[in-house]
Amino acid sequence: MNISVPSGILSRRIGRGFKYNSAETRLAWVMVSPWLVGFLIFTAFPMIASLVLSFTEWDILTPPEFVGLENYHKMFFVDKYAMHSLKITVVFSAVSIPLNIVFGLGIAMLLNTNIRGLSTFRTIYYLPAILSGVAVALMWRWIFSTDFGLINAALNVVGIQGPAWLADRTWVIPSFVVMRLWSVGGGMVIYLAGLQSIPTDLYEAAEIDGANWWKRIRHITLPMLSPTIFFQLIIGVIFSMQIFTEAFIMTNGGPANASLFFILYLYRKAFQDFQMGYASALAWLLFVVILAFTLILFRTAKYWVYYEGETEGT
Numbered sequence: 001m002n003i004s005v006p007s008g009i010l011s012r013r014i015g016r017g018f019k020y021n022s023a024e025t026r027l028a029w030v031m032v033s034p035w036l037v038g039f040l041i042f043t044a045f046p047m048i049a050s051l052v053l054s055f056t057e058w059d060i061l062t063p064p065e066f067v068g069l070e071n072y073h074k075m076f077f078v079d080k081y082a083m084h085s086l087k088i089t090v091v092f093s094a095v096s097i098p099l100n101i102v103f104g105l106g107i108a109m110l111l112n113t114n115i116r117g118l119s120t121f122r123t124i125y126y127l128p129a130i131l132s133g134v135a136v137a138l139m140w141r142w143i144f145s146t147d148f149g150l151i152n153a154a155l156n157v158v159g160i161q162g163p164a165w166l167a168d169r170t171w172v173i174p175s176f177v178v179m180r181l182w183s184v185g186g187g188m189v190i191y192l193a194g195l196q197s198i199p200t201d202l203y204e205a206a207e208i209d210g211a212n213w214w215k216r217i218r219h220i221t222l223p224m225l226s227p228t229i230f231f232q233l234i235i236g237v238i239f240s241m242q243i244f245t246e247a248f249i250m251t252n253g254g255p256a257n258a259s260l261f262f263i264l265y266l267y268r269k270a271f272q273d274f275q276m277g278y279a280s281a282l283a284w285l286l287f288v289v290i291l292a293f294t295l296i297l298f299r300t301a302k303y304w305v306y307y308e309g310e311t312e313g314t
Contacts, residue, residue, distance in 0.1 A: 108191035129186035137249035194228035
């Protein structure tokens with residue numbers, strides 16, 4: 001059966017619809033305008049300005065002087081500390097991100113059970129994630145202290161001579177990796193939300209079929225939680241590649257530049273040596289590196305990330 005609508009009525013309804021949608025659109029732009037203005041002033045414009053400055057030599061006091069690709073040539077072929085700091089940052093991220101995911105997921109699984117005082121334990125594990133970065137850095141500098149630090153004091157009790165954690169080139173990066181485990185509570189909360197969204201009947205069916213705890217984790221928990229793990233992986237790459245506060249407070253790049261993370265080196269060039277053009281080039285290198293890692297993760301996600309409702313071939 002064909003139902004025809006007079007063209008005049010249809011056009012009037014469409015016209016009223018366009019007017020209504022237009023009003024909604026204007027209201028939406030008004031509501032979002034504070035964010036847009038802030039984004040343009042504090043993010044978009046500084047990014048464009050830094051890209052332009054990366055092709056100049058600028059010491060803040062004198063006008064910028066265009067130097068073309070000289071800053072990028074210096075970064076890759078002349079300045080040994082640029083690639084050195086980038087290597088340290090990548091190594092630190094490659095070690096700390098998987099450990100944070102494993103520990104955060106492990107704690108979340110332990111706290112996803114019905115035990116007495118569960119809410120208290122969840123609060124205790126989450127609290128470190130909301131503490132100030134400077135306060136945490138000062139605390140860990142004391143914990144890793146060679147002479148009166150908490151870790152070496154505990155090792156001395158059992159007759160072990162602890163290393164000079166932050167003063168030893170071999171142990172300084174592992175010290176930062178251990179320190180980053182302090183804040184796994186932030187990821188733990190996200191994992192808890194993901195775990196509680198997994199249907200319990202899947203575990204019951206697997207248990208009836210004789211699957212032990214490891215098989216249930218491998219074939220149910222991890223696949224169902226893979227989107228959450230993927231999200232944490234992306235966030236981990238972005239934040240770990242930008243580590244600064246801890247390195248600046250605890251070691252300032254030492255000993256012998258063994259903890260000279262990339263952002264710390266960028267800070268030195270920008271605000272100590274006043275090489276703003278070169279620092280802008282360093283910033284864009286870091287942006288490209290983070291973007292490359294992120295795109296690689298998105299590219300490989302289709303092989304291991306499972307989204308509920310997906311069907312094969314879609």
